[in-house]
Amino acid sequence: MLLPKFDYHAPTTIDEACSMLGHYGAKAKILAGGTDLLVHMKKRLLSPEQIISLNKIEGLKEAFSQNGTGLVLGPLSTAAYLADSRLIQERISVLAQGASRLGSPLIRNRATVGGNLITARPASDLAPPLLVLSAKVTLKGPRGERTLPLEDFFLGPGQTAVQADEILTKILIPNIQGISAGAYIKLGTRKALEISLVNTACFLELAQDGSIKLARVALGAVAPIPLLTPSVSKILAGVKPKNMDDPVFREAARAAAQESKPITDHRGSADYRRYMVEILTWRTLKNAYSQLMEKV
Numbered sequence: 001m002l003l004p005k006f007d008y009h010a011p012t013t014i015d016e017a018c019s020m021l022g023h024y025g026a027k028a029k030i031l032a033g034g035t036d037l038l039v040h041m042k043k044r045l046l047s048p049e050q051i052i053s054l055n056k057i058e059g060l061k062e063a064f065s066q067n068g069t070g071l072v073l074g075p076l077s078t079a080a081y082l083a084d085s086r087l088i089q090e091r092i093s094v095l096a097q098g099a100s101r102l103g104s105p106l107i108r109n110r111a112t113v114g115g116n117l118i119t120a121r122p123a124s125d126l127a128p129p130l131l132v133l134s135a136k137v138t139l140k141g142p143r144g145e146r147t148l149p150l151e152d153f154f155l156g157p158g159q160t161a162v163q164a165d166e167i168l169t170k171i172l173i174p175n176i177q178g179i180s181a182g183a184y185i186k187l188g189t190r191k192a193l194e195i196s197l198v199n200t201a202c203f204l205e206l207a208q209d210g211s212i213k214l215a216r217v218a219l220g221a222v223a224p225i226p227l228l229t230p231s232v233s234k235i236l237a238g239v240k241p242k243n244m245d246d247p248v249f250r251e252a253a254r255a256a257a258q259e260s261k262p263i264t265d266h267r268g269s270a271d272y273r274r275y276m277v278e279i280l281t282w283r284t285l286k287n288a289y290s291q292l293m294e295k296v
């Protein structure tokens with residue numbers, strides 16, 4: 001099916017892109033990798049008259065370390081880049097794991113992290129890893145720039161805190177102080193090109209005395225938005241597990257299942273999804289904890 005007609009713009013700076021977006025208003029759409037936008041246009045669900053591509057703007061396609069602050073991800077970093085980057089694998093492997101499970105190699109080569117967050121699918125493979133890493137997003141528009149925690153960004157399926165005239169310009173991952181590890185598991189009904197039935201990401205950080213300083217678990221596809229689970233953080237904070245089979249991980253996994261709000265659809269029942277949240281959370285916690293034990 002052919003795409004509807006549109007004018008194509010390729011600004012070379014963020015400021016230029018912002019002023020174009022301000023000028024054309026609701027008639028315009030930002031283009032990153034196009035794996036969502038072009039599909040919607042082909043299906044005639046969207047027919048923007050003006051397409052503003054970010055692809056000619058330099059410096060948006062990579063991650064870099066910012067002195068003292070942490071890691072900065074360019075919004076045009078693709079899933080393939082995030083999965084393969086040495087920096088991401090070494091510093092925040094949970095994101096590399098999530099990115100490696102997104103779609104297929106073809107999709108991963110095009111799909112960007114910025115586009116993935118703006119699309120706000122409950123089953124996103126990148127949102128849970130970024131949530132457990134305490135990521136923040138920077139948005140730029142005619143009223144200036146603002147930065148907000150990713151946990152305040154998702155409002156509902158396909159809905160975010162981004163205004164129509166704002167561009168997502170950066171994703172910030174704060175510095176991680178101590179020994180840390182993360183894990184991601186995606187459950188689908190088949191092994192490739194699959195949207196998650198349930199996914200879970202976890203991130204653990206150890207204190208000097210070997211107790212858990214910080215624990216964060218996020219869930220995908222079991223609520224209208226990718227979901228953080230504060231009760232899991234509460235149960236695990238300050239605990240010194242005996243080993244990776246410590247019952248506290250079971251207790252935390254049960255709490256995650258209680259926080260999930262799954263629905264029944266043609267791909268799985270709510271009960272099955274809730275049960276799998278418990279199993280997958282337990283597995284990610286055990287996996288992350290065993291990585292930690294190898295590091296100490």
Ligand SMILES: Cc1cc2nc3c(=O)[nH]c(=O)nc-3n(C[C@H](O)[C@H](O)[C@H](O)COP(=O)(O)OP(=O)(O)OC[C@H]3O[C@@H](n4cnc5c(N)ncnc54)[C@H](O)[C@@H]3O)c2cc1C
Nearest residue numbers: 030032033034035036037103111112114115116124125168
């Ligand atoms: C076959 C197929 C399989 C898929 N499988 C998965 C999967 O397994 N897991 C998963 O999570 N996703 C999956 N997706 C969804 C998709 O690939 C991701 O959501 C992708 O990351 C979107 O990024 P993009 O660069 O292609 O966005 P685009 O399509 O370019 O843009 C998406 C939306 O975000 C807006 N936008 C993009 N970047 C910005 C920005 N910087 N600032 C403001 N607005 C912006 C656009 O205007 C548009 O509204 C799949 C898609 C397809 C077609």
